[in-house]
Amino acid sequence: DVKVTQSSRYLVKRTGEKVFLECVQDMDHENMFWYRQDPGLGLRLIYFSYDVKMKEKGDIPEGYSVSREKKERFSLILESASTNQTSMYLCASSIQGALGNTIYFGEGSWLTVV
Amino acid sequence: AQSVAQPEDQVNVAEGNPLTVKCTYSVSGNPYLFWYVQYPNRGLQFLLKYITGDNLVKGSYGFEAEFNKSQTSFHLKKPSALVSDSALYFCAVRDIQNDMRFGAGTRLTVKP
Numbered sequence: 001d002v003k004v005t006q007s008s009r010y011l012v013k014r015t016g017e018k019v020f021l022e023c024v025q026d027m028d029h030e031n032m033f034w035y036r037q038d039p040g041l042g043l044r045l046i047y048f049s050y051d052v053k054m055k056e057k058g059d060i061p062e063g064y065s066v067s068r069e070k071k072e073r074f075s076l077i078l079e080s081a082s083t084n085q086t087s088m089y090l091c092a093s094s095i096q097g098a099l100g101n102t103i104y105f106g107e108g109s110w111l112t113v114v
Numbered sequence: 115a116q117s118v119a120q121p122e123d124q125v126n127v128a129e130g131n132p133l134t135v136k137c138t139y140s141v142s143g144n145p146y147l148f149w150y151v152q153y154p155n156r157g158l159q160f161l162l163k164y165i166t167g168d169n170l171v172k173g174s175y176g177f178e179a180e181f182n183k184s185q186t187s188f189h190l191k192k193p194s195a196l197v198s199d200s201a202l203y204f205c206a207v208r209d210i211q212n213d214m215r216f217g218a219g220t221r222l223t224v225k226p
Contacts, residue, residue: 004157035216040123042204043158043216058213090157099146099208100165105157 003027004106006091012112019078021109023091030096032074033103034058034066037088046089049074050096081113116141116209120217127195128225135190135220137205146208147188149179152219153201161203164188175199195224 007022025032031050035043035058045058047066055066063085067075074093078085091106117140127133139145146165150158162173169181179190190203205217 006157033214040218042218045213092158100163102148102160102163103214104160105150107157108155110155 004091004093004104006089006106006109008109009107010110010112012114013078013081015082015113017078017081017113019081019111019113021076021078021089021091021111023074023076023106024072025074025091025093025104026072027093027095027104028071029093029104030071031094031103032068033092033094034064034074034076035090035092036060037090037108043090046076078111081111083113085111086113087111116145116207116213116215118205118207118215118217120203120205120220122220123218124221124223126223126225129197130194133192133195133199133222133224135203135205135222137188137190137217138186139188139205139207140186141207141209143209145186145188147179147181148206148208148214149173149177149188149190150204150206150216151175151201152204158204161190195222197224197226200224 004025033048034046049055049068065077089109092103094103095101119138148163149161164181172178202219208214
């Protein structure tokens with residue numbers, strides 16, 4: 001089975017802090033994604049990466065950056081956390097190539113910024 | 115750009131009754147359609163997908179979905195609902211640009 005692991009499930013951070021959300025997948029997938037989930041808005045894509053050191057902006061990249069130094073690891077960085085970034089963050093991965101390839105999700109990271 | 119609509123925020127059904135969770139989509143070209151389920155405080159779990167072929171797709175946990183090209187719909191169905199099916203359900207569509215777009219989600223509640 002595909003496993004996407006988000007190391008931090010619940011975090012509480014202060015406004016202005018730098019926050020790192022880590023994600024690791026064990027299936028040698030080329031594509032990795034970070035989504036944000038908010039009630040009534042569904043999932044919104046923040047950033048995705050289709051290869052090591054490659055990144056593409058999604059729909060809501062402002063206030064976020066990402067890092068992909070190794071194929072299995074994709075990190076989301078909040079340079080200066082703000083209260084409007086309080087949300088559930090979901091990491092996902094998939095094989096590259098066919099559009100019918102399934103995207104697999106991690107368990108999510110609940111971030112509260114106070 | 116592709117988009118997905120889930121017209122119902124909430125669906126309530128009695129245990130044992132059939133359930134339907136609705137999804138309509140808009141995409142240029144051929145659609146690649148997915149259903150995911152999310153249990154409380156968990157990530158999204160893949161249920162089923164339509165790529166091509168038979169319009170009725172069978173997936174995990176007894177769920178199935180019917181692709182209707184003329185109505186641009188991909189409704190999720192189950193013949194007999196269980197209380198344990200209560201969860202948040204997301205429809206998603208992927209198009210040639212390889213982005214996956216999700217609906218806002220439908221909360222299914224199955225009452226005993």
